Amino acid sequence: xxxxxxxxxxxxxxxxxxxxxxxxxxxxxxxxxxxxxxxxxxxxxxxxxxxxxxxxxxxxxxxxxxxxxxxxxxxxxxxxxxxxxxxxxxxxxxxxxxxxxxxxxxxxxxxxxxxxxxxxxxxxxxxxxxxxxxxxxxxxxxxxxxxxxxxxxxxxxxxxxxxxxxxxxxxxxxxxxxxxxxxxxxxxxxxxxxxxxxxxxxxxxxxxxxxxxxxxxxxxxxxxxxxxxxxxxxxxxxxxxxxxxxxxxxxxxxxxxxxxxxxxxxxxxxxxxxxxxxxxxxxxxxxxxxxxxxxxxxxxxxxxxxxxxxxxxxxxxxxxxxxxxxxxxxxxxxxxxxxxxxxxxxxxxxxxxxxxxxxxxxxxxxxxxxxxxxxxxxxxxxxxxxxxxxxxxxxxxxxxxxxxxxxxxxxxxxxxxxxxxxxxxxxxxxxxxxxxxxxxxxxxxxxxxxxxxxxxxxxxxxxxxxxxxxxxxxxxxxxxxxxxxxxxxxxxxxxxxxxxxxxxxxxxxxxxxxxxxxxxxxxxxxxxxxxxxxxxxxxxxxxxxxxxxxxxxxxxxxxxxxxxxxxxxxxxx
Amino acid sequence: xxxxxxxxxxxxxxxxxxxxxxxxxxxxxxxxxxxxxxxxxxxxxxxxxxxxxxxxxxxxxxxxxxxxxxxxxxxxxxxxxxxxxxxxxxxxxxxxxxxxxxxxxxxxxxxxxxxxxxxxxxxxxxxxxxxxxxxxxxxxxxxxxxxxxxxxxxxxxxxxxxxxxxxxxxxxxxxxxxxxxxxxxxxxxx
Numbered sequence: 001x002x003x004x005x006x007x008x009x010x011x012x013x014x015x016x017x018x019x020x021x022x023x024x025x026x027x028x029x030x031x032x033x034x035x036x037x038x039x040x041x042x043x044x045x046x047x048x049x050x051x052x053x054x055x056x057x058x059x060x061x062x063x064x065x066x067x068x069x070x071x072x073x074x075x076x077x078x079x080x081x082x083x084x085x086x087x088x089x090x091x092x093x094x095x096x097x098x099x100x101x102x103x104x105x106x107x108x109x110x111x112x113x114x115x116x117x118x119x120x121x122x123x124x125x126x127x128x129x130x131x132x133x134x135x136x137x138x139x140x141x142x143x144x145x146x147x148x149x150x151x152x153x154x155x156x157x158x159x160x161x162x163x164x165x166x167x168x169x170x171x172x173x174x175x176x177x178x179x180x181x182x183x184x185x186x187x188x189x190x191x192x193x194x195x196x197x198x199x200x201x202x203x204x205x206x207x208x209x210x211x212x213x214x215x216x217x218x219x220x221x222x223x224x225x226x227x228x229x230x231x232x233x234x235x236x237x238x239x240x241x242x243x244x245x246x247x248x249x250x251x252x253x254x255x256x257x258x259x260x261x262x263x264x265x266x267x268x269x270x271x272x273x274x275x276x277x278x279x280x281x282x283x284x285x286x287x288x289x290x291x292x293x294x295x296x297x298x299x300x301x302x303x304x305x306x307x308x309x310x311x312x313x314x315x316x317x318x319x320x321x322x323x324x325x326x327x328x329x330x331x332x333x334x335x336x337x338x339x340x341x342x343x344x345x346x347x348x349x350x351x352x353x354x355x356x357x358x359x360x361x362x363x364x365x366x367x368x369x370x371x372x373x374x375x376x377x378x379x380x381x382x383x384x385x386x387x388x389x390x391x392x393x394x395x396x397x398x399x400x401x402x403x404x405x406x407x408x409x410x411x412x413x414x415x416x417x418x419x420x421x422x423x424x425x426x427x428x429x430x431x432x433x434x435x436x437x438x439x440x441x442x443x444x445x446x447x448x449x450x451x452x453x454x455x456x457x458x459x460x461x462x463x464x465x466x467x468x469x470x471x472x473x474x475x476x477x478x479x480x481x482x483x484x485x486x487x488x489x490x491x492x493x494x495x496x497x498x499x500x501x502x503x504x505x506x507x508x509x510x511x512x513x514x515x516x517x518x519x520x521x522x523x524x525x526x527x528x529x530x531x532x533x534x535x536x537x538x539x540x541x542x543x544x545x546x547x548x549x550x551x552x553x554x555x556x557x558x559x560x561x562x563x564x565x566x567x568x569x570x571x572x573x
Numbered sequence: 574x575x576x577x578x579x580x581x582x583x584x585x586x587x588x589x590x591x592x593x594x595x596x597x598x599x600x601x602x603x604x605x606x607x608x609x610x611x612x613x614x615x616x617x618x619x620x621x622x623x624x625x626x627x628x629x630x631x632x633x634x635x636x637x638x639x640x641x642x643x644x645x646x647x648x649x650x651x652x653x654x655x656x657x658x659x660x661x662x663x664x665x666x667x668x669x670x671x672x673x674x675x676x677x678x679x680x681x682x683x684x685x686x687x688x689x690x691x692x693x694x695x696x697x698x699x700x701x702x703x704x705x706x707x708x709x710x711x712x713x714x715x716x717x718x719x720x721x722x723x724x725x726x727x728x729x730x731x732x733x734x735x736x737x738x739x740x741x742x743x744x745x746x747x748x749x750x751x752x753x754x755x756x757x758x759x760x761x762x763x
């Protein structure tokens with residue numbers, strides 16, 4: 001690879017994570033950016049917050065539930081100015097400062113369905129048995145009510161587990177909580193790199209919350225028609241901001257400051273797998289193997305098809321070079337780099353990439369962190385001398401195809417002909433069919449004639465399967481006629497065959513007019529020769545017929561007609 | 574050495590001036606090393622990231638060195654090549670505690686060795702595997718393996734561990750460089 005340096009590759013770093021759970025930040029304020037990864041563990045337990053310094057693991061903190069996002073943000077202006085880490089997990093945000101747990105934020109609880117509340121109240125007072133509770137809850141669910149986690153779990157249980165579950169939980173107050181689906185940050189009132197930021201959370205209940213970084217109170221709540229999955233945030237909370245949200249229903253929504261309900265920007269044909277914003281454009285990777293670009297107004301600018309399923313997309317913003325591009329990880333273990341709609345680099349990776357982040361890591365500005373499906377960690381660094389071509393490197397129609405050809409104007413003749421063809425289409429077709437049938441008839445007639453006269457070079461008589469080929473060699477006046485005869489049967493030899501010739505005896509003279517053949521063994525090619533002398537010097541020629549005859553039969557088995565070439569005049573020296 | 578001392582006296586006991594260019598990634602300790610090589614009274618206290626380059630002078634037993642202490646930051650690395658033409662030796666400083674960027678150092682080293690001004694010249698290259706005091710730092714052997722120094726066949730090179738904060742290992746390296754530069758100058762004189 002002439003653009004990337006392979007700085008580190010650990011195929012067995014046992015990381016199970018995604019793009020949203022990877023971030024890089026200078027958490028110790030020492031100029032050395034650390035890699036922060038929320039590891040999903042096995043997917044059900046062993047979740048960890050891992051911090052890497054360079055290539056070595058610095059610290060590990062256990063997380064209780066599956067993480068859905070990790071960000072770092074400055075929550076105060078205290079010295080040393082170190083950012084805090086926020087991990088979204090279940091309905092909670094865990095905030096770490098100096099790598100130690102600092103605060104736990106819990107999402108506001110949602111209202112419980114009154115019928116459900118009433119049912120659990122009855123359980124508390126032992127006025128209802130578990131079987132009818134299950135029936136009632138199931139009925140509620142079928143009516144489309146959203147139940148609490150407790151009721152959902154209750155409905156999943158086997159009947160003998162219902163009683164202990166109910167008695168264990170019935171005294172705890174019933175709460176309906178949602179979970180965080182995506183996490184982002186937004187600068188609060190200053191645009192500096194290290195200014196205080198708010199946390200932006202998207203939840204399963206189709207809300208977006210903006211959290212105050214110091215008091216952890218909800219500053220703003222916004223509603224969506226579907227569950228948010230990817231967010232792109234820009235601007236300042238106190239001044240003006242934009243939040244672009246990709247939802248699970250394939251819709252892309254836009255929020256401005258002061259707006260409660262998201263405005264639909266556009267709807268995708270397919271589910272989004274990643275959302276990035278490049279300047280004013282929104283770039284979305286979709287499940288139908290396309291990368292699409294829209295303006296912030298929702299006008300589609302372009303769409304490119306990629307060769308495999310997209311696993312994740314990530315923005316590559318190289319400030320030093322002023323280079324912005326989109327990294328697209330594909331299921332065929334490649335990472336494609338698109339600058340606008342042009343593919344400018346293809347990177348092969350040892351495994352399918354599931355998470356990636358481009359940015360400053362350690363002291364290197366242009367580092368690309370990638371985690372693989374198999375749990376590996378790949379770190380690549382962009383070479384200082386790397387240059388990306390402006391042009392598209394992907395194969396496609398050559399540029400000359402877009403050039404306009406100098407097509408001459410339609411002539412009157414062409415127009416008349418077209419008109420005639422249009423008017424007489426039926427009769428033209430009929431005429432064509434008529435001629436075609438005549439051609440076929442003529443062919444069949446000639447074929448039958450040839451069979452009758454045995455004028456074909458392959459015998460049709462099943463008793464004597466033979467193949468004949470004859471050729472003439474020489475310039476004249478004496479030619480050599482070679483007759484090749486082959487018995488095409490599998491087992492039966494041919495006996496008592498005679499080769500003879502029919503010719504104009506005023507024009508030609510044969511040195512032998514009859515050739516007796518030996519027994520023809522099946523499969524072998526026999527060749528017989530005769531010398532022909534042309535008697536005329538007038539430059540005329542005729543045909544010679546070759547017959548293969550069976551003894552005591554007058555009809556030839558096969559025959560061939562040879563067109564004799566015109567003889568050269570005898571040169572007397 | 575008999576010839577060399579004669580040569581020195583022929584010059585009127587004046588130490589020969591030589592130029593060396595000091596290269597290496599940012600934060601590898603170039604400026605710290607050069608500061609440590611200067612006499613104690615000429616040292617500056619604070620070491621800050623170099624912008625562009627600094628010119629420093631220091632002396633050893635036989636030679637007076639002028640060191641071009643280049644900035645290692647990515648955006649200034651393209652300045653390095655402008656100082657190759659005039660140099661008699663190269664000091665390449667490696668941060669042996671930064672495993673991640675060993676490949677970057679190797680890339681920069683390769684670029685330097687392929688430069689037209691360096692490629693054809695037989696100049697000595699001294700490598701300092703700096704920050705040997707940091708825990709988990711790589712040994713000089715490991716560094717030379719990762720940088721594939723054994724592939725440099727047409728130039729004399731030497732690698733030594735160093736700790737620029739205490740000055741440990743610097744003398745060994747500079748003595749080697751002095752000997753090499755002297756040898757080459759003598760050969761040219763002949």
